[in-house]
Amino acid sequence: xxxxxxxxxxxxxxxxxxxxxxxxxxxxxxxxxxxxxxxxxxxxxxxxxxxxxxxxxxxxxxxxxxxxxxxxxxxxxxxxxxxxxxxxxxxxxxxxxxxxxxxxxxxxxxxxxxxxxxxxxxxxxxxxxxxxxxxxxxxxxxxxxxxxxxxxxxxxxxxxxxxxxxxxxxxxxxxxxxxxxxxxxxxxxxxxxxxxxxxxxxxxxxxxxxxxxxxxxxxxxxxxxxxxxxxxxxxxxxxxxxxxxxx
Amino acid sequence: xxxxxxxxxxxxxxxxxxxxxxxxxxxxxxxxxxxxxxxxxxxxxxxxxxxxxxxxxxxxxxxxxxxxxxxxxxxxxxxxxxxxxxxxxxxxxxxxxxxxxxxxxxxxxxxxxxxxxxxxxxxxxxxxxxxxxxxxxxxxxxxxxxxxxxxxxxxxxxxxxxxxxxxxxxxxxxxxxxxxxxxxxxxxxxxxxxxxxxxxxxxxxxxxxxxxxxxxxxxxxxxxxxxxxxxxxx
Amino acid sequence: xxxxxxxxxxxxxxxxxxxxxxxxxxxxxxxxxxxxxxxxxxxxxxxxxxxxxxxxxxxxxxxxxxxxxxxxxxxxxxxxxxxxxxxxxxxxxxxxxxxxxxxxxxxxxxxxxxxxxxxxxxxxxxxxxxxxxxxxxxxxxxxxxxxxxxxxxxxxxxxxxxxxxxxxxxxxxxxxxxxxxxxxxxxxxxxxxxxxxxxxxxxxxxxxxxxxxxxxxxxxxxxxxxxxxxxxxxxxxxxxxxxxxxxxxxxxxxxxxxxxxxxxxxxxxxxxxxx
Numbered sequence: 188x189x190x191x192x193x194x195x196x197x198x199x200x201x202x203x204x205x206x207x208x209x210x211x212x213x214x215x216x217x218x219x220x221x222x223x224x225x226x227x228x229x230x231x232x233x234x235x236x237x238x239x240x241x242x243x244x245x246x247x248x249x250x251x252x253x254x255x256x257x258x259x260x261x262x263x264x265x266x267x268x269x270x271x272x273x274x275x276x277x278x279x280x281x282x283x284x285x286x287x288x289x290x291x292x293x294x295x296x297x298x299x300x301x302x303x304x305x306x307x308x309x310x311x312x313x314x315x316x317x318x319x320x321x322x323x324x325x326x327x328x329x330x331x332x333x334x335x336x337x338x339x340x341x342x343x344x345x346x347x348x349x350x351x352x353x354x355x356x357x358x359x360x361x362x363x364x365x366x367x368x369x370x371x372x373x374x375x376x377x378x379x380x381x382x383x384x385x386x387x388x389x390x391x392x393x394x395x396x397x398x399x400x401x402x403x404x405x406x407x408x409x410x411x412x413x414x415x416x417x418x419x420x421x422x423x424x425x426x427x428x429x430x431x432x433x434x
Numbered sequence: 435x436x437x438x439x440x441x442x443x444x445x446x447x448x449x450x451x452x453x454x455x456x457x458x459x460x461x462x463x464x465x466x467x468x469x470x471x472x473x474x475x476x477x478x479x480x481x482x483x484x485x486x487x488x489x490x491x492x493x494x495x496x497x498x499x500x501x502x503x504x505x506x507x508x509x510x511x512x513x514x515x516x517x518x519x520x521x522x523x524x525x526x527x528x529x530x531x532x533x534x535x536x537x538x539x540x541x542x543x544x545x546x547x548x549x550x551x552x553x554x555x556x557x558x559x560x561x562x563x564x565x566x567x568x569x570x571x572x573x574x575x576x577x578x579x580x581x582x583x584x585x586x587x588x589x590x591x592x593x594x595x596x597x598x599x600x601x602x603x604x605x606x607x608x609x610x611x612x613x614x615x616x617x618x619x620x621x622x623x624x625x626x627x628x629x630x631x632x633x634x635x636x637x638x639x640x641x642x643x644x645x646x647x648x649x650x651x652x653x654x655x656x657x658x659x660x661x662x663x664x665x666x667x668x
Numbered sequence: 669x670x671x672x673x674x675x676x677x678x679x680x681x682x683x684x685x686x687x688x689x690x691x692x693x694x695x696x697x698x699x700x701x702x703x704x705x706x707x708x709x710x711x712x713x714x715x716x717x718x719x720x721x722x723x724x725x726x727x728x729x730x731x732x733x734x735x736x737x738x739x740x741x742x743x744x745x746x747x748x749x750x751x752x753x754x755x756x757x758x759x760x761x762x763x764x765x766x767x768x769x770x771x772x773x774x775x776x777x778x779x780x781x782x783x784x785x786x787x788x789x790x791x792x793x794x795x796x797x798x799x800x801x802x803x804x805x806x807x808x809x810x811x812x813x814x815x816x817x818x819x820x821x822x823x824x825x826x827x828x829x830x831x832x833x834x835x836x837x838x839x840x841x842x843x844x845x846x847x848x849x850x851x852x853x854x855x856x857x858x859x860x861x862x863x864x865x866x867x868x869x870x871x872x873x874x875x876x877x878x879x880x881x882x883x884x885x886x887x888x889x890x891x892x893x894x895x896x897x898x899x900x901x902x903x904x905x906x907x908x909x910x911x912x913x914x915x916x917x918x919x920x921x922x923x924x925x926x927x928x929x930x931x932x933x934x935x936x937x938x939x940x941x942x943x
Contacts, residue, residue, distance in 0.1 A: 472675060476675060520740045520741075520742050521740055521741035521742050521899060521901055522739075522740035522741055522742075523740075526741070526901075527901075529901065531742050532696060532725065532727060532742070613725075613727035614727070614728070615725045615726060615727060616709070616710070616726065617723075618725050628705075630846075630847075630850070631701075631705070631843075631844055631845075631846030631847045631850070632705050632846045632868065632869065632870070633846060633849060633850060633853075633869045633870040633871030633872070634870055634871075635870075635871055
């Protein structure tokens with residue numbers, strides 16, 4: 188259990204109250220009220236266009252809600268090092284070596300210059316990339332880059348890690364390695380919030396499921412119960428794969 | 435066609451003779467334009483990057499004006515700088531008129547908008563790709579501008595070459611602020627203009643070929659450097 | 669980053685250049701394109717510099733612009749060939765004193781086919797009248813230069829109001845002597861030129877000298893120190909030193925010695941008080 192030593196108060200729980208996100212006339216997020224607690228791995232699933240990515244970006248702070256409130260337990264101060272991280276579907280790496288990419292994130296987090304290389308290498312070792320530390324990040328394979336993204340996030344020792352379909356573009360072997368790293372981070376104390384389309388992955392990795400449909404949280408349940416007995420008709424249809432692509 | 439073959443003969447004659455005056459002229463041309471590019475880069479690259487990442491009221495207007503300034507006529511810039519630097523003008527006491535420094539100033543003014551406008555475009559395109567990830571890591575807009583500038587450094591080479599090309603090719607600004615003084619402010623382009631006006635067309639054309647050859651050589655070198663570096667970093 | 673090192677190095681170079689300039693003794697002379705393009709300065713100035721160690725920087729533009737440069741205090745000495753304009757310059761208090769230095773002459777250049785039939789005429793005004801009445805193409809410099817002003821004087825002397833008589837035959841190009849000759853060569857037109865530029869000009873096409881020798885084609889050069897009272901930055905000692913040399917026997921001989929293909933271009937006449 189590794190509660191961050193930097194802040195006296197934990198980031199979590201994260202409270203959303205009546206959050207709406209509208210683009211033009213469309214309400215992509217249509218009134219979400221929920222609380223994310225420390226501990227369980229939260230997996231977010233739902234049909235395409237349901238608003239999962241937008242919801243995650245709202246939580247992470249990349250988007251501002253049109254109305255409603257999003258409040259962390261202890262707010263992140265602007266300009267201070269971030270205590271949450273996000274991994275995107277496509278990894279975005281700078282034109283530098285793998286190690287330099289991790290060091291860059293550490294620099295932004297305020298880590299002293301002398302510490303960065305050591306911590307960077309440690310992070311790369313944890314995900315099995317230390318032999319590629321000096322390789323240009325952009326020539327790595329898709330799976331390696333995504334592992335690098337995780338290493339970068341892990342080096343920051345975030346309290347919360349958001350992941351938006353991290354294995355969508357990877358072959359099963361690479362996907363499996365990513366899942367291993369995510370589990371390891373969870374074991375080290377990071378709260379995991381992950382979007383996935385892969386229901387097998389959702390069942391493997393998820394402790395609780397958030398089912399999003401048309402911009403609302405339709406169902407929230409422990410993973411086992413959700414997959415065996417979904418409470419809502421839409422969830423049942425989704426699991427059976429019959430839900431139309433338009434949410 | 436006869437003029438062209440005469441010009442080629444003149445060019446070869448000049449190069450083969452290793453005329454020291456010609457060497458001075460070439461070196462001065464390079465010194466003035468390269469210095470101008472350096473100054474324009476120091477000002478223009480961060481300026482373009484900052485405009486690319488920050489949104490502010492009037493942003494669209496600034497972008498349009500910046501793009502339009504790429505088309506500043508050299509002779510107009512030359513005239514404006516002349517009036518600034520003349521003894522009768524506000525910066526007269528500096529005594530910079532009719533010196534290479536004045537030429538550097540004029541060319542820097544000429545190409546800074548080019549470098550700023552092009553770097554703005556390149557950085558903006560990169561920002562679209564990097565924005566979510568950099569913000570997620572806690573990067574602020576201006577820090578992002580510098581990070582992106584370094585990341586798109588290979589595109590920057592092309593931008594700097596564009597600026598250099600414009601500077602090395604212009605004659606309108608340097609002839610007004612420099613005065614085309616023999617041995618002091620005479621560069622390749624003003625020499626070509628002078629020889630043309632004297633009716634020495636083969637010589638003027640020969641000099642033009644030499645100028646072109648130098649610019650091509652510079653571009654080729656930059657290309658090779660860029661390609662090898664890009665191989666390494668992807 | 670390596671680029672910081674490079675920037676510092678360049679700044680250092682610029683400073684070096686600036687200081688190097690400050691240590692060299694030099695004056696700035698505003699003169700005319702015809703004087704420069706005839707090659708006179710290329711011959712004269714190395715002699716002066718070897719003797720005195722003072723470098724002479726010549727900015728060569730049209731007479732009007734040269735005098736303007738003097739008015740702005742951007743030159744120490746002006747060396748032009750348009751007496752009325754020079755006298756005006758003095759009257760404005762912009763110059764200290766006018767010294768006649770040398771003269772050359774204008775020649776009427778034209779196509780060998782000579783449509784206006786002026787070749788060999790001794791009377792320049794008669795020739796100009798013929799050109800105007802036959803509407804043969806004529807190129808004018810149109811740039812307030814000494815040559816341009818001389819041309820306008822000759823039209824007047826021929827009894828022609830050129831502003832009224834201008835037509836498509838009269839091509840007002842607004843160019844220096846060299847470019848104007850280029851234009852005349854390509855248009856096969858008549859043009860008034862100073863002999864010096866013509867002798868040095870290589871792109872003659874089908875043109876040749878058709879009228880010369882008339883006293884009214886006489887082109888006098890004068891030199892003046894820009895008034896240091898109006899422009900304190902003027903290097904009055906070095907400037908006067910140059911003027912003194914031009915009118916000295918050594919300078920006058922050097923002027924006379926300048927030849928193209930064995931032909932003398934400029935005739936020194938500093939001693940002629942009426943010039």
